[in-house]
Amino acid sequence: MASDLTPHPVTRPNPFDPPLELGRYRETEPIRRMAYPDGHAGWLITSHELARAMLSDGRFSARSEFKRPPVSRPGADPFYGAPALPGWLVDMDAPEHTRIRQQLAGKFTARRMRDLRPRLDVVIDDLLSTMARKGPPVDLVELFALPVPSIMICEILGVPYEKRAEFQQNSETLFSLRVTADEASAAMDRLYELLRVLSGPGGDRDGLLAMLAEDGTLDREEIAGVGVLLLTAGHESTSSSLALSTFALLSHPDQLAKLTADPGLIDNAVEELMRYLSVFHFGVPRTPLEDVEFGGHLLRAGESITVSLPAANRDPAWFADHPDRLDIERRSTGHMAFGYGIHQCLGQNLVRMELRAALPALFRRFPGLALAVPSDEVPLSSDMSVYGVHRLPVTW
Amino acid sequence: MRVDVDVDLCIGSGQCALTVPEIFDQDDDGVVLLLATTAPPELHDEVRDAASRCPVRAITPTDR
Numbered sequence: 166m167a168s169d170l171t172p173h174p175v176t177r178p179n180p181f182d183p184p185l186e187l188g189r190y191r192e193t194e195p196i197r198r199m200a201y202p203d204g205h206a207g208w209l210i211t212s213h214e215l216a217r218a219m220l221s222d223g224r225f226s227a228r229s230e231f232k233r234p235p236v237s238r239p240g241a242d243p244f245y246g247a248p249a250l251p252g253w254l255v256d257m258d259a260p261e262h263t264r265i266r267q268q269l270a271g272k273f274t275a276r277r278m279r280d281l282r283p284r285l286d287v288v289i290d291d292l293l294s295t296m297a298r299k300g301p302p303v304d305l306v307e308l309f310a311l312p313v314p315s316i317m318i319c320e321i322l323g324v325p326y327e328k329r330a331e332f333q334q335n336s337e338t339l340f341s342l343r344v345t346a347d348e349a350s351a352a353m354d355r356l357y358e359l360l361r362v363l364s365g366p367g368g369d370r371d372g373l374l375a376m377l378a379e380d381g382t383l384d385r386e387e388i389a390g391v392g393v394l395l396l397t398a399g400h401e402s403t404s405s406s407l408a409l410s411t412f413a414l415l416s417h418p419d420q421l422a423k424l425t426a427d428p429g430l431i432d433n434a435v436e437e438l439m440r441y442l443s444v445f446h447f448g449v450p451r452t453p454l455e456d457v458e459f460g461g462h463l464l465r466a467g468e469s470i471t472v473s474l475p476a477a478n479r480d481p482a483w484f485a486d487h488p489d490r491l492d493i494e495r496r497s498t499g500h501m502a503f504g505y506g507i508h509q510c511l512g513q514n515l516v517r518m519e520l521r522a523a524l525p526a527l528f529r530r531f532p533g534l535a536l537a538v539p540s541d542e543v544p545l546s547s548d549m550s551v552y553g554v555h556r557l558p559v560t561w
Numbered sequence: 562m563r564v565d566v567d568v569d570l571c572i573g574s575g576q577c578a579l580t581v582p583e584i585f586d587q588d589d590d591g592v593v594l595l596l597a598t599t600a601p602p603e604l605h606d607e608v609r610d611a612a613s614r615c616p617v618r619a620i621t622p623t624d625r
Contacts, residue, residue, distance in 0.1 A: 221618060263572075270573025270591025498580075498614060509574050509616035 170200045173209065173235040173447065173471060180545055180554075181413055182489060183446065183475035187211055191476050196460040199471065202237040207469030208462075209235075210448075211476035213483040213501070215460050219472055220449070220506035224457050227508055229256035231452035235471040238342045238550065240349030250353070252383065252390020255508060262507060265391065268382055269511055272321065272373050278514045281317070285522050288316050293530045301560035302537035310408035310557065311400065313523050317515065318399030322392055323372015324363050331359055336397040340549045353393070360392035361385070395512070402444055403516050405546065405553025407523055410438040412543060412557055413491060414524070415536055420493050421528070428525055434493035435520045440484070440500035441491045443475035446552035449504060477501045531561040562600045563623040564608055566593050570619035577620060580611040585620075593619065 174184035188211075190197055195212035210216050219225055232245040249256035254265040271277070296308045315333070319326045338344050338352035364374040364385065373395075377388045414421040424434050451470045456463060464470065478500050479488045486495065503510035510516070528534060536543070537558035544555040564584060566577075573591025577584075581604055586594040600608045600622070612620040 271589050274587040274591045275575045275578050505616045507572050514575055
């Protein structure tokens with residue numbers, strides 16, 4: 166093997182750019198050997214073309230039995246290597262994955278999202294009013310970026326928002342790279358316990374969980390699992406995207422000025438922010454079920470592969486004209502911030518809608534919004550499987 | 562341009578309906594609904610874009 170066996174790079178040059186090594190690998194060796202934290206050798210994919218090809222190829226499995234985290238993550242140990250937890254469709258292949266996803270897709274269509282927009286606007290307006298009353302400086306994550314997606318996903322699922330403290334704390338534990346296996350296991354158990362109760366007779370009858378219970382296709386444990394998955398994924402990654410997008414716009418005043426001058430740019434701006442920021446920063450794991458010739462290499466059955474979404478999203482072969490630059494007028498369709506293939510993010514249209522509504526509303530209400538600390542003092546969540554900021558102190 | 566969809570592949574991501582609402586919609590289960598089996602010339606680029614954005618490649622545009 167020509168390439169040195171290096172681990173997945175983790176050091177970022179600044180809050181917005183992925184590790185520089187990823188770009189170098191993409192140029193010279195878009196599929197290359199990589200050292201996994203447990204010492205074994207696998208593969209890293211960094212080009213848009215290969216990432217897309219792999220994620221839409223049924224020969225590569227997403228089953229948790231084969232998954233190994235690309236960076237050290239003791240909390241993942243109890244889940245990887247074992248069969249998927251009930252309802253945990255991200256760790257399944259077709260047809261198990263299909264059976265569960267089919268029950269959920271109808272709740273996240275573009276039309277359903279449009280129906281939710283008036284309610285979303287009220288939620289946003291209320292939160293911004295609370296922020297205004299409180300007065301600067303405030304933590305934008307606590308008062309805005311976290312509650313917006315959190316309230317919305319709770320309402321969609323039919324989970325009382327008062328329960329959020331319980332699931333937020335456990336979900337943070339689950340996504341942290343630093344917690345032990347026991348801590349992560351305990352957090353997962355608590356989340357299942359919470360969702361088992363909420364998807365039972367005591368829960369909100371209008372939500373997705375109740376609908377699934379009534380339908381009867383999924384069993385009780387699967388419904389609890391779907392609830393845990395959507396609840397954790399639904400608020401963690403969106404809140405990161407919202408806070409990090411705000412941070413990026415505040416750090417690129419020319420782009421923010423463009424958006425303020427022409428609010429019609431918001432749809433495109435959101436796509437570009439998703440591409441540029443790629444909060445799922447350690448990519449997605451796949452494993453060939455059989456020996457496969459791919460990208461000029463023989464990938465052996467059972468080997469670990471990491472598909473780097475941030476690297477694919479900065480590939481100049483797909484995104485011409487300096488993909489490392491944030492340009493809200495860029496044509497950024499085809500970005501992979503939501504992944505690709507059968508596991509592409511179920512909630513992507515909800516995320517889009519939340520960002521399209523929340524960002525303009527925030528800057529309309531607080532036209533003088535600014536960071537309340539120097540930008541290098543914003544605490545970055547590099548230590549989480551979803552990248553973002555732990556806090557975003559702002560003033561106006 | 563003729564447009565074909567494979568509903569068995571569809572996972573309901575809805576990218577087609579967002580890209581060309583004139584041609585694609587989703588049913589109550591999120592599955593793609595083809596509103597027209599032929600696309601007029603002014604929509605050809607958008608249909609090709611939708612086909613490329615479909616994460617499971619369930620859309621096949623055929624020029625004729």
